[in-house]
Amino acid sequence: MNEFELDSHAPKGPLQDRWKQHKYNSRVVSPANRKKYTVIVVGTGLAGASASASLGEMGFNVKTFCFQDSPRRAHSIAAQGGINAAKNYQNDGDSVWRLFYDTIKGGDFRARESNVFRLAELSTAIIDQAVAQGVPFAREYSGYLANRSFGGAQVSRTFYARGQTGQQLLLGAYQAMSRQIAEGTITHHSRCEMQELIMDGERAIGIVTRDLVTGKLESHLADCVVLCTGGYSNAFYLSTNAKGCNTSAIWRAHKKGALFANPCFTQIHPTCIPQHGELQSKLTLMSESLRNDGRVWAPKNIADCDKRPEDIPEEDRDYFLERMYPSFGNLVPRDIASRAVKLICDEGRGVGFEIEGKKLGVYLDFAQAIKKQGLAAVEEKYGNLFGMYQRITAENPYETPMRIYPAVHYTMGGLWVDYNLMTTINGLFAGGEANFSDHGANRLGASALMQGLADGYFILPTTVADFLAKQKPIKAEQYSSQIDEAMASAKTRINRLMNAPEPSITPDEFHRQLGQILWHACGMARTKSSLEQAIRAIQALRQQFWQKVKISGSEEGLNQTLERAGRVADFFELTELMCIDALDREESCGCHAREEHLTEEGEAKRNDMDYSYVAAWQYSGDVSHPTLYREYLHFDFVRPSIRNYQ
Amino acid sequence: MIFKLNIWRQSGPDKKGDFKSYEIEASEDSSFLEMMDALNDKLTLQGEDPVAFDFDCREGICGSCNLVINGTPHGKQQATTTCQQYMRDYKDEKELWIEPWRATAFPIIKDLIVDRSAFDRIIQAGGYIPIRTGSACEANTLPIEKHVADEAFDAATCIGCGACVAVCPNASATLFVAAKIAHLSVLPQGQMDKQRPAKLLQAMEEEGFGSCSNYRECERVCPKEIKVSAITTMNRLLYQSR
Numbered sequence: 001m002n003e004f005e006l007d008s009h010a011p012k013g014p015l016q017d018r019w020k021q022h023k024y025n026s027r028v029v030s031p032a033n034r035k036k037y038t039v040i041v042v043g044t045g046l047a048g049a050s051a052s053a054s055l056g057e058m059g060f061n062v063k064t065f066c067f068q069d070s071p072r073r074a075h076s077i078a079a080q081g082g083i084n085a086a087k088n089y090q091n092d093g094d095s096v097w098r099l100f101y102d103t104i105k106g107g108d109f110r111a112r113e114s115n116v117f118r119l120a121e122l123s124t125a126i127i128d129q130a131v132a133q134g135v136p137f138a139r140e141y142s143g144y145l146a147n148r149s150f151g152g153a154q155v156s157r158t159f160y161a162r163g164q165t166g167q168q169l170l171l172g173a174y175q176a177m178s179r180q181i182a183e184g185t186i187t188h189h190s191r192c193e194m195q196e197l198i199m200d201g202e203r204a205i206g207i208v209t210r211d212l213v214t215g216k217l218e219s220h221l222a223d224c225v226v227l228c229t230g231g232y233s234n235a236f237y238l239s240t241n242a243k244g245c246n247t248s249a250i251w252r253a254h255k256k257g258a259l260f261a262n263p264c265f266t267q268i269h270p271t272c273i274p275q276h277g278e279l280q281s282k283l284t285l286m287s288e289s290l291r292n293d294g295r296v297w298a299p300k301n302i303a304d305c306d307k308r309p310e311d312i313p314e315e316d317r318d319y320f321l322e323r324m325y326p327s328f329g330n331l332v333p334r335d336i337a338s339r340a341v342k343l344i345c346d347e348g349r350g351v352g353f354e355i356e357g358k359k360l361g362v363y364l365d366f367a368q369a370i371k372k373q374g375l376a377a378v379e380e381k382y383g384n385l386f387g388m389y390q391r392i393t394a395e396n397p398y399e400t401p402m403r404i405y406p407a408v409h410y411t412m413g414g415l416w417v418d419y420n421l422m423t424t425i426n427g428l429f430a431g432g433e434a435n436f437s438d439h440g441a442n443r444l445g446a447s448a449l450m451q452g453l454a455d456g457y458f459i460l461p462t463t464v465a466d467f468l469a470k471q472k473p474i475k476a477e478q479y480s481s482q483i484d485e486a487m488a489s490a491k492t493r494i495n496r497l498m499n500a501p502e503p504s505i506t507p508d509e510f511h512r513q514l515g516q517i518l519w520h521a522c523g524m525a526r527t528k529s530s531l532e533q534a535i536r537a538i539q540a541l542r543q544q545f546w547q548k549v550k551i552s553g554s555e556e557g558l559n560q561t562l563e564r565a566g567r568v569a570d571f572f573e574l575t576e577l578m579c580i581d582a583l584d585r586e587e588s589c590g591c592h593a594r595e596e597h598l599t600e601e602g603e604a605k606r607n608d609m610d611y612s613y614v615a616a617w618q619y620s621g622d623v624s625h626p627t628l629y630r631e632y633l634h635f636d637f638v639r640p641s642i643r644n645y646q
Numbered sequence: 647m648i649f650k651l652n653i654w655r656q657s658g659p660d661k662k663g664d665f666k667s668y669e670i671e672a673s674e675d676s677s678f679l680e681m682m683d684a685l686n687d688k689l690t691l692q693g694e695d696p697v698a699f700d701f702d703c704r705e706g707i708c709g710s711c712n713l714v715i716n717g718t719p720h721g722k723q724q725a726t727t728t729c730q731q732y733m734r735d736y737k738d739e740k741e742l743w744i745e746p747w748r749a750t751a752f753p754i755i756k757d758l759i760v761d762r763s764a765f766d767r768i769i770q771a772g773g774y775i776p777i778r779t780g781s782a783c784e785a786n787t788l789p790i791e792k793h794v795a796d797e798a799f800d801a802a803t804c805i806g807c808g809a810c811v812a813v814c815p816n817a818s819a820t821l822f823v824a825a826k827i828a829h830l831s832v833l834p835q836g837q838m839d840k841q842r843p844a845k846l847l848q849a850m851e852e853e854g855f856g857s858c859s860n861y862r863e864c865e866r867v868c869p870k871e872i873k874v875s876a877i878t879t880m881n882r883l884l885y886q887s888r
């Protein structure tokens with residue numbers, strides 16, 4: 001493969017006509033022929049469930065897989081705040097163009113214009129679809145849909161269902177999928193995890209799965225494979241992701257030839273409940289929507305940090321986001337807010353628990369909102385979030401301010417895909433968080449749900465059909481050697497995990513140590529030397545892992561430790577690539593803050609001359625020496641500017 | 647704090663299960679499942695089979711976790727899933743009994759893990775509004791009174807965990823079914839399918855769940871506080887559809 005071949009297949013012409021034109025140019029499969037084609041969809045969160053439901057409705061033969069016990073439990077369910085759409089119901093000047101611009105600026109000009117515009121364009125149809133499915137979005141007393149504001153936008157365009165928007169949207173997609181299961185167009189497999197991609201030369205023709213209940217390896221063939229397996233924030237061990245979220249499907253596809261794009265672009269969400277101990281298993285997000293009414297502050301004086309927040313007078317409080325970014329205030333984008341919080345805590349003005357000698361937390365205060373709007377109004381908007389906070393911290397946020405600190409939340413990086421959401425492997429598509437496509441170097445709040453559903457409901461059904469229209473249905477009996485090969489490699493990996501030479505350390509313990517290395521080197525602040533050091537540390541720990549990982553029980557039957565070990569093994573390789581990517585990108589942009597490239601105020605300093613590209617990495621056979629391909633980004637409609645939220 | 651744990655161990659669906667005792671130290675700030683993680687790390691290092699249990703999001707929304715703790719599904723804190731129970735809630739206790747959901751329609755897979763796919767099949771029987779992708783009308787062409795939308799939302803928050811079944815003397819899934827019906831059938835776009843209550847109730851019966859005889863235990867343990875008024879709504883719709 002050479003660089004010339006890394007073609008985004010993005011259409012040309014006026015931006016607003018590109019998707020329409022592309023759809024018209026796409027081929028279609030006639031209704032009578034659709035059931036002759038099989039599509040495998042791995043992962044049944046928002047993107048996977050909506051894609052499989054839509055493909056099933058069209059009449060394709062769809063096979064779906066998820067590791068959870070039901071598609072309704074995918075981690076999309078935990079998205080709290082909302083979903084953006086350019087409906088302009090508030091008459092505050094919103095439009096598809098504005099949503100497009102906000103999103104591409106929010107991503108610090110590291111995403112493709114064509115893709116982002118299409119996303120903005122499709123946003124409105126998603127709301128129509130969800131409402132028709134019965135998603136109970138918040139409404140005004142008039143009976144019409146309500147909106148709230150989210151970070152990085154000066155219009156109010158976020159649709160929400162209290163603090164459970166992801167849950168409601170996922171249930172909508174899950175129910176649409178359930179209908180197709182009943183109709184017989186979808187065959188679903190729960191508690192089933194993808195182990196390998198089955199390849200026929202350069203083309204993906206199926207997957208090998210492990211039944212997590214029986215431990216049995218099985219092969220499934222298809223005319224194309226769609227990965228909607230989510231993000232890899234759990235590489236850091238502590239993140240806001242569900243415990244099961246993993247990189248295994250996309251990483252194993254990467255090792256079969258799919259390029260991995262911008263792996264170091266990971267979103268650190270500013271408002272999470274601070275870590276409180278060493279054995280903590282995960283972090284919990286407090287929705288960005290809270291910044292609509294909550295005010296972020298820290299004591300002005302270090303001496304006040306141990307006082308009760310109620311005892312610190314107004315004049316001794318530093319509402320630092322409002323001070324630093326007067327025009328966006330508390331609603332600056334996530335990367336900006338996270339860096340500001342870190343800055344304050346690094347100055348020693350943090351509050352709450354000390355982790356490694358530093359107090360890591362600032363206040364998110366609702367006193368003013370409660371006083372102005374009343375307790376009931378605040379409870380109506382955020383009740384479930386306040387309840388969650390109280391359960392975890394044993395503090396009542398109606399009476400005392402919340403304490404928050406940034407945590408890893410989302411990964412903008414993922415499998416490289418073209419405009420059709422196809423990876424560099426023929427017949428392998430990636431949707432939702434699993435691909436890299438739309439968020440550049442930083443994702444705006446309420447955009448993940450939008451992207452997952454745009455991919456699933458509207459883009460994949462068009463582009464998958466176009467791909468299938470160009471193929472003859474595959475004949476399963478021709479592929480026994482390809483199946484044997486993939487099965488053998490899955491078996492070998494499991495055997496190796498089960499039979500480490502000196503089994504003495506659990507996969508969780510290795511994962512914790514790996515997460516620590518990554519967080520310090522490739523988290524909110526990155527430097528050349530810390531990244532180089534981290535790469536060496538990861539390599540050494542990875543060697544230890546294969547030497548010492550201890551799994552009890554057997555591979556035949558349900559074994560959760562084995563499941564975890566397999567996922568951690570993949571994190572051990574991905575994390576090295578994340579550091580290599582962060583090292584290569586000698587600039588700061590969005591979430592990627594290289595300390596060598598910050599302004600005096602601590603803002604990201606982009607280098608458009610040299611780094612206005614998507615870094616797409618190819619597996620070379622040696623994890624430590626991947627090959628870099630660059631997809632240069634062209635901006636014909638917006639001019640990359642310095643991202644200013646002041 | 648040191649606890650004596652009595653945990654249900656069962657190696658497979660057709661195997662005989664029994665309680666086994668363990669001792670574990672846990673801090674007050676540890677969540678219940680983090681305490682279980684620590685036990686499993688210990689068991690793994692000793693070469694024993696760790697305790698199998700379901701979990702995922704650990705923030706109370708995915709509905710995966712499902713332990714019966716001292717006889718109560720999810721544990722002593724009300725309106726709270728297992729993963730959001732903290733050990734500080736149990737500091738007055740020395741001994742804990744941990745069991746799986748028990749119901750014919752939820753067969754045990756291993757230890758504390760049960761098969762809840764019956765819930766998926768109930769939804770497949772009609773727990774949806776049949777709208778094909780792409781054929782929706784503009785969202786605001788259909789105003790819905792706020793109190794109706796709120797009522798639908800209250801029912802829609804069901805996480806499908808199955809605590810209602812686990813606590814019910816009849817192992818009935820009526821609250822689960824009623825929540826889905828109260829979510830969809832009160833909304834104007836969901837009113838086309840008048841047979842939804844009948845279809846879902848029939849599926850429930852076929853899966854081996856019992857019927858409702860108004861113990862109202864389900865309401866008490868529901869982590870999302872779904873009210874039995876959803877059952878009233880369902881019964882009304884069922885009656886009207888006949």
